[in-house]
Amino acid sequence: MDKPAPTARVLVVHYSQTGQLDRALESMLRPLEEDPACVVDYLRLTPVDPYPFPWPLVRFINAFPESIHDCGCPLVPDENPRHDRYDLVVLGYQVWFLSPSIPVTAFLQSDMARQLLADTPVVTLVACRNMWLQAQEKVKAHLRRLGASLVGHAALVDESGSAASFLSTPLWVLSGHKGPFWFGIPRAGVSQSDIARADRFGVALRERLRGDQLLDTGVWQGLGAVHINDKLIASEKIATRSFYVWGKLFLACGGPDAWLRKPLALIYAVFLITMILTVVPASALLKKLFAPLLRRRTARQRAYYSWPSGE
Numbered sequence: 001m002d003k004p005a006p007t008a009r010v011l012v013v014h015y016s017q018t019g020q021l022d023r024a025l026e027s028m029l030r031p032l033e034e035d036p037a038c039v040v041d042y043l044r045l046t047p048v049d050p051y052p053f054p055w056p057l058v059r060f061i062n063a064f065p066e067s068i069h070d071c072g073c074p075l076v077p078d079e080n081p082r083h084d085r086y087d088l089v090v091l092g093y094q095v096w097f098l099s100p101s102i103p104v105t106a107f108l109q110s111d112m113a114r115q116l117l118a119d120t121p122v123v124t125l126v127a128c129r130n131m132w133l134q135a136q137e138k139v140k141a142h143l144r145r146l147g148a149s150l151v152g153h154a155a156l157v158d159e160s161g162s163a164a165s166f167l168s169t170p171l172w173v174l175s176g177h178k179g180p181f182w183f184g185i186p187r188a189g190v191s192q193s194d195i196a197r198a199d200r201f202g203v204a205l206r207e208r209l210r211g212d213q214l215l216d217t218g219v220w221q222g223l224g225a226v227h228i229n230d231k232l233i234a235s236e237k238i239a240t241r242s243f244y245v246w247g248k249l250f251l252a253c254g255g256p257d258a259w260l261r262k263p264l265a266l267i268y269a270v271f272l273i274t275m276i277l278t279v280v281p282a283s284a285l286l287k288k289l290f291a292p293l294l295r296r297r298t299a300r301q302r303a304y305y306s307w308p309s310g311e
């Protein structure tokens, strides 16, 4: 008689406000949940002071300094996960101002992360508007510091595309309504079909966890796990730099509720919108104009940012 395969232990660490990311994780993890030889545990991150949803405008802008400067936030001390070690950790996160969301940063800075992630394969799943490259760079740096090995990365982005989601995503997080909105502004968020198709990542994980093949960086290759919008690479770098410098000024004025940060946030909002309306199209235009000269460099960048799973 065949011996039963040993049980694979999977831990899912996640934080979502509207539940969109949780639905993507649910779809991805279904193949593992349905497999009696896999045990899936969940660690939901809960900030001690919950972040609002929908976000008041000034509070929303005031989240950028703490996001970009990796300040973290106190998390409710959850019950510890059932086990000290897992065969795989799945980290599901949203992007906040080109950084992992503040609760996820707090987890990555915690002793619990040090214990759970050291010498452990990790896959990351992002669901965000469409600017996740610099956030994933930060997550990669945390994972390296913690001694974890990133074996897969998938990014689900808003279906309406770059230009429309510049309006629809803020409208969603500031109003709580997904749309569609007036003047033909389409619905915000990741498409239902992209969420449903995330189960292919779970199937690939199950094959590696249950089979003879190692769980390595090949696991999500060839599955279209990410799409690199190379027109956004320069914009993300410039915006990160700008958030960083302005963020220092905000932090010098006190915490997110300090009165001085309220007028500053309104001034910054005008600056930010001007930046987005100028820098993003200008860098996209330059990229298009110089595309023939930049072809090799762009190919290198796409390979770098799409690592480890590829486009």
Ligand SMILES: Cc1cc2nc3c(=O)[nH]c(=O)nc-3n(C[C@H](O)[C@H](O)[C@H](O)COP(=O)(O)O)c2cc1C
Pocket: 015, 016, 017, 018, 019, 020, 021, 022, 055, 060, 063, 094, 095, 096, 097, 098, 099, 127, 128, 129, 130, 131, 132, 169, 173
């Ligand atoms: C404070 C804040 C900042 C955000 N910044 C970004 C960003 O820089 N890039 C991006 O692609 N999406 C950004 N988003 C959109 C989120 O990544 C995400 O799509 C949205 O909040 C819904 O997530 P949820 O359904 O899991 O709660 C931001 C959202 C919030 C609330």
